[in-house]
Amino acid sequence: MASYQIGVLAGDGIGPEITRAALLIVEAARGRAEVDLRWRHLPMGWEALQGGATAMPEETKAALATCDGWIMGPHDSASYPAAERERRNPSGELRHHFDLYANIRPAHGWPGIAAVAPQADLVIVRENTEGFYPDRNMYVGSGEWMPTPDVALSVGLFTRRAARRIAHVACRLARSRRQRLTIVHKANVIRLGTGLFLEECRAVAAEYPELRVDDYHIDAMAAHLVLRAADFDVIVTTNMFGDILSDLTGELTGSLGLAPSINAGDERAMAQAAHGSAPDIAGQDRANPIGLLGSVTMLFRWLAERHADPDLAALGATIDDAVARAVAGGARTPDLGGTSTTTTFAEAVVAQLT
Numbered sequence: 001m002a003s004y005q006i007g008v009l010a011g012d013g014i015g016p017e018i019t020r021a022a023l024l025i026v027e028a029a030r031g032r033a034e035v036d037l038r039w040r041h042l043p044m045g046w047e048a049l050q051g052g053a054t055a056m057p058e059e060t061k062a063a064l065a066t067c068d069g070w071i072m073g074p075h076d077s078a079s080y081p082a083a084e085r086e087r088r089n090p091s092g093e094l095r096h097h098f099d100l101y102a103n104i105r106p107a108h109g110w111p112g113i114a115a116v117a118p119q120a121d122l123v124i125v126r127e128n129t130e131g132f133y134p135d136r137n138m139y140v141g142s143g144e145w146m147p148t149p150d151v152a153l154s155v156g157l158f159t160r161r162a163a164r165r166i167a168h169v170a171c172r173l174a175r176s177r178r179q180r181l182t183i184v185h186k187a188n189v190i191r192l193g194t195g196l197f198l199e200e201c202r203a204v205a206a207e208y209p210e211l212r213v214d215d216y217h218i219d220a221m222a223a224h225l226v227l228r229a230a231d232f233d234v235i236v237t238t239n240m241f242g243d244i245l246s247d248l249t250g251e252l253t254g255s256l257g258l259a260p261s262i263n264a265g266d267e268r269a270m271a272q273a274a275h276g277s278a279p280d281i282a283g284q285d286r287a288n289p290i291g292l293l294g295s296v297t298m299l300f301r302w303l304a305e306r307h308a309d310p311d312l313a314a315l316g317a318t319i320d321d322a323v324a325r326a327v328a329g330g331a332r333t334p335d336l337g338g339t340s341t342t343t344t345f346a347e348a349v350v351a352q353l354t
Contacts, residue, residue, distance in 0.1 A: 002309050003036040004068045006299075009044040009060070009090075011073025013277025014287035014342075019073045021289040021346035022296050025319060028350040033315040040067060044090050045075045055080055056090040061097055069269045069299050073292065074277035091263075091272060092135040095128055098270075100263035101162065102169045103128040103242060104298070105274055107229075107249035107259060111328050113336060117229035117252040123177070124235045124249060125170040126242025127163065127197075128263060132156040133239050158193040158238070163200035169264075170201075170236035171208045177233055181205055183215035184237035184245065197238055218245075225249060250274055257287075257335045260294030262302060269302045271295035285341040288333040290323060293349075322352040 008023070010016040023039065030037055042060045049055055055077065064070055077089035088096060095103075103126040109118035134143030137157035144154045174181040183202065187195040198215060205213045216224060218241045225232070225245065229252055237245065250259035259274035273291030281287060297316035304313035331348035332338025340348065 001034050001036050002307060002312065003038065004303060004312070005038045005040055005066065007064045007067040007070030008039050008041045009070060009072045010041070010047070011090075011277060012045040012076035012079075013074060013279040013282040015045070015073025015075070015277055017282070017285060017342050018273070018287050018289040018292045019071065021342050022071070022293045024346050025289075025293060025322070025349050025353075026296060026315075029319050029322070029353050030315055032318065032353065034311045035309075035315050042070075044072070045077075046080075049080065049084065054087065055084050056088075056093045061094070064094070064098070064268075067268070069271070069303055071292070071296055071299070072270050072272045074273065074275065076277040076279050079279070088135040091270075092133075094270060095263050096135070098265055098268055099129065100265045100268070100270055101127065101129045102166055102264045103246075103261055104169070104173070104264065105242070105246040105249075105259065105261040106294075106298075107246070107253045109253050110258065110324070112330075113254040113258075113327065113332075115252065115254040116226070117249075118254075120229035120232075120249065120253050122229065122232045122235060122249065123173060124237065124242050124246045125166060125173060126237060126246065127166040127239050129239070130157045130159060130162050131239030131241075133243075156190070156193050158196050160196060160200050163197045164204055167201040167204035167236060170234050171205055171211060174211050174234035175208055179210055180212045180233035181208075181214075182221075182232055182235045183213070184218055184221045184235055184241055185215060186218050186241075188217060194238060201236055221245065222248060225252060229253075246274055255288070255335050256291070257333070258290050258294070260291050260298055262295060262298045264302055269299055271299035285343055286334050287342050288335050289342055289346060290327075293319065293323060318353065319349075322349050322354075325352040 010019040075090045106123045108121040185194040185198040187198045250256040256275045261274045263270045300316035326348040
């Protein structure tokens with residue numbers, strides 16, 4: 001039996017509640033699988049700050065380096081002390097420190113859940129280390145500065161290396177799905193930066209002749225997703241564009257609370273739901289755990305592929321099936337128009353495990 005050490009960072013706001021629900025379901029499911037999962041709970045966010053550390057302690061990063069992967073709950077970095085807000089936020093720090101360059105965010109409709117695009121089934125592959133996000137694109141410094149109190153400058157970074165490696169991730173994923181790749185850019189205006197990204201993605205895609213490849217400007221792509229999201233399969237794009245489009249597709253397919261994601265590098269991956277910490281409902285047992293739970297099963301599939309472990313892949317599939325059956329049976333948290341609590345939703349999923 002394979003053994004995996006998984007770090008657990010519960011996070012802020014609703015993070016501890018949805019993390020607890022996700023682990024409850026995984027523990028119930030793994031009793032039916034030949035998989036040994038060992039949880040390592042580590043501090044981050046307010047838990048770490050209250051213990052006198054930073055929001056992402058060096059000790060936590062060192063411990064995560066010994067893990068096969070980890071689960072990260074949402075963080076409420078906007079509420080951190082002023083000095084802490086000058087640092088990278090916890091997820092940005094981990095993406096930077098471990099070079100988790102691929103943010104993979106699927107979106108699909110759910111039977112019985114009202115959605116603008118219920119037939120959609122797509123994946124956004126977002127380059128995760130560069131672009132216009134200043135906390136990720138500089139070795140030293142933030143990537144933003146103000147030469148005068150009235151002028152702010154932000155640097156966007158685009159490299160061939162980053163474009164090529166994210167394009168390979170997207171092409172391999174498209175090859176395993178419906179064999180269609182869409183590149184999203186703004187090369188008509190940001191000619192050098194996103195032009196380089198487009199050029200490299202096209203060059204990589206040419207190495208996968210079985211794929212059908214097209215490309216769209218970001219503004220046109222937003223409109224196409226609203227009008228015909230079901231026509232798209234795998235979308236590869238830059239950091240900021242991917243962040244925006246994945247929030248859009250999450251809402252188009254029912255709710256951002258349903259939206260999972262992983263942040264993956266060559267050696268490690270982090271499960272992290274696409275949504276935030278929702279401090280307004282924290283502690284009320286009403287948060288939707290589906291996004292984080294789906295992120296966990298994505299992590300299991302990533303590890304299963306890396307370690308050629310069909311049992312871990314089967315565990316993820318078992319959990320995904322149980323969630324779908326629970327939702328179809330009427331178990332829904334308030335964001336989906338239901339009355340389930342976080343706890344009773346988790347119990348409904350456990351009841352569906354076979």
